[in-house]
Amino acid sequence: MRAVAAPGSGRVLPAWAVVALAGTAGAVGGFATASWWWIVPAAVALVVMAWLAAPVPAALAGWSATFVVAVAAAESPGGRPIRIAVFAISAILGGGLAALVATNRARSLLRVACAAALAVAFVGAAFLPGPEFPVTGGLEPAADRAGVHDRTLEHIDDFVRDAMRARRIPGVALGIVRDDNVVLLRGYGIAGTDRSPISPETPMVMASVSKSFTALAIMQLVEDGAVRLDAPVQRYLPDFRVDHEEASAEITVRDLLQHTSGLATSSGLIVLDRPEDHSLEEDVQGAAEFEVATEPGEEFHYSNRNYQIAGRIVEVVSGQSYEEYVEEHIFEPLRMTSSAASDTGAHANGVAQGYRSWLGIPIPYGTTVITGISSTVDDMTHYLCAQLNRGRFGFERVASGRSIRLMHEPAVPTDPDRDSIEDGDAFYGLGWEIERKADRGDGSVSVSHAGTAPQYTAWMELRPEEGWGVVVLANEQAPLAHPATAIGEGVIDELLGNELPPPGDGFVVAYLIVDLLAVMVAAALVRSATRLGRWQERLSRRRAWRVVLWAVLINLVVPLFLLFWLPRVVDAWWGAVWPYAPGEVLVVGGTAFALLGLGVAKLVLAINRESPSPAPATYPS
Numbered sequence: 001m002r003a004v005a006a007p008g009s010g011r012v013l014p015a016w017a018v019v020a021l022a023g024t025a026g027a028v029g030g031f032a033t034a035s036w037w038w039i040v041p042a043a044v045a046l047v048v049m050a051w052l053a054a055p056v057p058a059a060l061a062g063w064s065a066t067f068v069v070a071v072a073a074a075e076s077p078g079g080r081p082i083r084i085a086v087f088a089i090s091a092i093l094g095g096g097l098a099a100l101v102a103t104n105r106a107r108s109l110l111r112v113a114c115a116a117a118l119a120v121a122f123v124g125a126a127f128l129p130g131p132e133f134p135v136t137g138g139l140e141p142a143a144d145r146a147g148v149h150d151r152t153l154e155h156i157d158d159f160v161r162d163a164m165r166a167r168r169i170p171g172v173a174l175g176i177v178r179d180d181n182v183v184l185l186r187g188y189g190i191a192g193t194d195r196s197p198i199s200p201e202t203p204m205v206m207a208s209v210s211k212s213f214t215a216l217a218i219m220q221l222v223e224d225g226a227v228r229l230d231a232p233v234q235r236y237l238p239d240f241r242v243d244h245e246e247a248s249a250e251i252t253v254r255d256l257l258q259h260t261s262g263l264a265t266s267s268g269l270i271v272l273d274r275p276e277d278h279s280l281e282e283d284v285q286g287a288a289e290f291e292v293a294t295e296p297g298e299e300f301h302y303s304n305r306n307y308q309i310a311g312r313i314v315e316v317v318s319g320q321s322y323e324e325y326v327e328e329h330i331f332e333p334l335r336m337t338s339s340a341a342s343d344t345g346a347h348a349n350g351v352a353q354g355y356r357s358w359l360g361i362p363i364p365y366g367t368t369v370i371t372g373i374s375s376t377v378d379d380m381t382h383y384l385c386a387q388l389n390r391g392r393f394g395f396e397r398v399a400s401g402r403s404i405r406l407m408h409e410p411a412v413p414t415d416p417d418r419d420s421i422e423d424g425d426a427f428y429g430l431g432w433e434i435e436r437k438a439d440r441g442d443g444s445v446s447v448s449h450a451g452t453a454p455q456y457t458a459w460m461e462l463r464p465e466e467g468w469g470v471v472v473l474a475n476e477q478a479p480l481a482h483p484a485t486a487i488g489e490g491v492i493d494e495l496l497g498n499e500l501p502p503p504g505d506g507f508v509v510a511y512l513i514v515d516l517l518a519v520m521v522a523a524a525l526v527r528s529a530t531r532l533g534r535w536q537e538r539l540s541r542r543r544a545w546r547v548v549l550w551a552v553l554i555n556l557v558v559p560l561f562l563l564f565w566l567p568r569v570v571d572a573w574w575g576a577v578w579p580y581a582p583g584e585v586l587v588v589g590g591t592a593f594a595l596l597g598l599g600v601a602k603l604v605l606a607i608n609r610e611s612p613s614p615a616p617a618t619y620p621s
Contacts (some may be wrong), residue, residue, distance in 0.1 A: 160172060160188055163503040172187075172472060173376065174491065180385050200377050202352050203349045207453040208451040211307050216403075217326060229254040233255075239284070242262075242288060242292055255296050261292070262297075263306060264293040267290040268302075269572050323340075333397070334382040336379035336380075353475060354455020357479065377472075386399075387462055408432055408464065413427050432448065447463075456474065472487050481511075532605065562591065
């Protein structure tokens, strides 16, 4: 094990101990400063210790540290330079202290202690619960008439709070309806770094839950005779094109709402990067760049692009902007007074601050461009009541019973290889996903939709047979465990008398695996960097071509696989994945570039290696 001299002490310390102790000290310092957002000092400490532990060029370590700090600063609201400075200082001081106090004689004890401390520092993200959050809102007077026991609501309350702590979700709003009664309106947690409480009136981003609103708007136009579901899109948008002339003429309005237009998922991800002044007309024009993955009407391909085009049909046919139409024909009759269908309206209503999950740790990020609708659970309970009561809420009707029934009917399987709703297969209707929950013990039909934005998640579910409707909004997005869905499905289980899942079900295991992999990869990279000198020695002792071939496979093939093939698995590209999984992208991208950097270093060493001296000539005496 290569050892390093502790500054000013003459003592030596194994490289693994320097990395482990420094990372732990930095993490603890950051944790004491800013509670649960302590993954930044741990990451900085790893980079700093990579420089302290072995002959890694100081320039490379300095660039890496600056990069990590810059990313962290960009992900914090307003940059937060003071917090970032405290994080970095705590990491550096912690590493220096670890190097000064450790001695070579304590190596065996340090091996055990540092391994345990390193696991706590980096894998603790999957285990440590978040803090207790304030709770706002309460039971509506209609609760008793809906036949809901107080004990059931208390169990729901406990489950939501436990799930928030286990999953470290900053803020959640919950609404429950039964038939035409609002049973529960509740807010949990905080709406941002100012720690203002979430309430049932706190607006949050709905993301893809907005699709059902667009489908409802189209159905209203169908009822008015202005749109036909099976008419080609070009009847209403003559300039509509995809990169296939025949398909352009065949795609129907129904295909858009069912996601059977043939446009691939990736065609809809690019709209997430649109600027604030972007228009639906530009989304329609952008469709011309994409080929269809399958023939129109054949297979399900979930794509935001379909609903952007459908939204443009609403604008052209109605003569109003999408925002104006939805506000006048849906929000107003349903008395959704705090909802908005534009960025301007969302910010004017005071949309909550959002959080992004970095390897299981929520980092405050602010609000981004709102793609779709923002709303509150108070407003959304009105919407769910209308969906459960054949389009009627109070004395207002937003659609006929026939239209609502058509929207909720299973139309196309989301998996082309499975086609039986009785077996629990998922189908898509018009803006809703339909599934028979045979695996959940109740076997009733679920009509639901989830929404995921870079800093928000939303989820709503109807159980028409029992008359239940639940909506959950959360101001955090975690790529490996959808916060709103996890809580919402637990609430439905309690309402239907099913066994409640563990509060952190799936979350701990998922992030334990990811964080362990991150630690292992970081340790392997540091070890490779510290052993570059030995790698050069191997070139002289063995056949150089074998050593170089192995380096090419590891330092070229693996990075290319990570950078270019891996995004194809999710039908996306790194720019689209980054807002949704920044920690995971940083680990994968950092690993790829670090491997490439090591490969360059190995190439330089191979070129500059000393040739073995020729054996001296011998002559017979």
